[in-house]
Amino acid sequence: MIVAEQKSLEEIKSLVGNAEKVLVVGCGTCVTVCFAGGAREAAIVSASLRMSSKLDGNPKEVTDVTVQRQCEWEYLDEIAAQVEAVDVVLSLGCGIGVQAIAEHFPNTWVVPGLNTTFLGLPTEQGTWVERCAACGDCLLGLTGGICPIARCSKSLLNGPCGGSIDGHCEIDDEIPCGWQLIYDRLNSKGKLDMLMDIQPPKNWSTSRDGGPRKIVREDLRLNEKEESGS
Amino acid sequence: MPGDCHYLEGNTNARRRVNHLQDLLEKIGLEKERVRMFNLSAAMAGQFVEMANEMTEQIKVLGPNPLRNSQKESEE
Amino acid sequence: MTEEKLQIVAYCCEYCAYAAADLAGGLRMQYPPEIRIVMLPCTGKMDILLALQALEEGADGVMVAG
Numbered sequence: 001m002i003v004a005e006q007k008s009l010e011e012i013k014s015l016v017g018n019a020e021k022v023l024v025v026g027c028g029t030c031v032t033v034c035f036a037g038g039a040r041e042a043a044i045v046s047a048s049l050r051m052s053s054k055l056d057g058n059p060k061e062v063t064d065v066t067v068q069r070q071c072e073w074e075y076l077d078e079i080a081a082q083v084e085a086v087d088v089v090l091s092l093g094c095g096i097g098v099q100a101i102a103e104h105f106p107n108t109w110v111v112p113g114l115n116t117t118f119l120g121l122p123t124e125q126g127t128w129v130e131r132c133a134a135c136g137d138c139l140l141g142l143t144g145g146i147c148p149i150a151r152c153s154k155s156l157l158n159g160p161c162g163g164s165i166d167g168h169c170e171i172d173d174e175i176p177c178g179w180q181l182i183y184d185r186l187n188s189k190g191k192l193d194m195l196m197d198i199q200p201p202k203n204w205s206t207s208r209d210g211g212p213r214k215i216v217r218e219d220l221r222l223n224e225k226e227e228s229g230s
Numbered sequence: 231m232p233g234d235c236h237y238l239e240g241n242t243n244a245r246r247r248v249n250h251l252q253d254l255l256e257k258i259g260l261e262k263e264r265v266r267m268f269n270l271s272a273a274m275a276g277q278f279v280e281m282a283n284e285m286t287e288q289i290k291v292l293g294p295n296p297l298r299n300s301q302k303e304s305e306e
Numbered sequence: 307m308t309e310e311k312l313q314i315v316a317y318c319c320e321y322c323a324y325a326a327a328d329l330a331g332g333l334r335m336q337y338p339p340e341i342r343i344v345m346l347p348c349t350g351k352m353d354i355l356l357a358l359q360a361l362e363e364g365a366d367g368v369m370v371a372g
Contacts, residue, residue: 009257040355047358048258054297170271236321240350241372243311248370251354255361264356264367272325273312280331280372283315283335289340298364 001121003032003128004037004114009048012090015111019060019087022049023081024066024113025101027068028091034128037092037114039066044090053103070097076104083108102108119150136206136213142194144185152178158201159183231269243268261292312336312340312366317357317370319349326371348372 007015014023024046030159041138053060065082070093070171076083083089083101088109091098096115101110118130133150139157149155153171160179162171167180186192201228204210235241245267252262266288268281318324321336323346335366346352349372 011252040353044254044355044358046353047362048254050256051260051297051358051362231341233321235323235350235372236319237348237350238337240320240348241319244349244352244370247352247354248357251357254354255356260361264361264366265368266370266371270326270371272321272322272330274322275330275333275335278323278371279327279335279337281369282316282341285316285367285369286312286338286340289312289314292366294312295356295361295364295366296361298310300364 001033002096003034003114003118003120004031004094004116004131006036006041006045006092006113006114009045009052012045012049012113013052015113016049016060016088016090019109021086022060022062022088022090023079024049024062024064024088024090024092025070025083025159026064026069026096027091027097028066028068028187029071031092031097031114031222032066033126033204034122035096037094039064042066043046045090049090070094071100073104076100080105086152087174135204136210137203139199139202142197142199144145144189144191144194146182146185148178148182150178151176152179154186157202159195170221231271234271245269258298263288263292264295307335313342314338314339314340314367314369315357315360315365316343316369316371317346318343319347320345320347321372323349323371340366346372350361 024042026037026039026042028038035041035226042064046062051062059172063082065079069075070091075216083105088111089101091101091110092113093109094114096114098110099105101108119132119134120130122128130150132147135149139149148157153169153175154161155177160177162220164177164180167177169175169177186194242286248265248267255262255265268286270277270281276291324343349370355372359371360368367368
């Protein structure tokens, strides 16, 4: 899932600025399950803004609504009337949600209430860790299902660096060495010989190095010309 | 009492949540002392009364919730 | 509005604090009338939003007992 963290109330207040009518928009997908921007968090942020602005002497009219997914137009259509009725939209979606609102409602001023942090999972309740860097060229088949890009601080491809100490990363004792994890995993599967293959430099053009990425699936596109022609 | 909860961890979870709420209240601009967590067992009627008195005294010191007046005015 | 009465919402666990309050009542013990008891099945049910809403609506204090 996309993991995000709420911005401080102070920062949210400064982003909202002098707007009198605010709509807090939650998202029912990734940020709901990481407890950053779901319906419950939207209600809490909305109540906090109302209370805080009232105490500051300039009470704002703050309401909240949560859509199933902020990153799809059809879910945003549902809240079009509410969005148009306010001065600013505070999106509790990930960065994609904020941008989707900006793009779908060109007349609306939208600000982010979250910091979109990483792609990861909860290892236990209340703890999330990064697992994927979305590099666009998955290597997990070479490493026993542990990503050297996301989980090695240096994204090394051919074993650990000299900073791997007792299974931990030199960046931070709390971080397990990604390559130690890969070694242990391959060892337990009797596949250590896989590490004998030298990996050439990775093609980063599939990652951010290639600029903003795009996928077009001809089999899925709705092509008006073909539809009418056939 | 902590460790003696009917649902094992209900009251310890509640305490962490109360702490979080207190932090949030400070950011909002309300006194965090307006919210407090108390632990007691079913047999502690006397302690319940003590806690109720203590909380009431504390709130009297803080005075009415500043959000209340403006709310009532706007309703009228 | 006449004289302002303070209101304190007390979220009480059904199995301990609420039973203790009930016992206090049974023993005719006095506690301040400002305390308004709300019974919860467990204080673990106490949600930040619940208490925040009480304060937004004008409650002067919130106690969680369990």
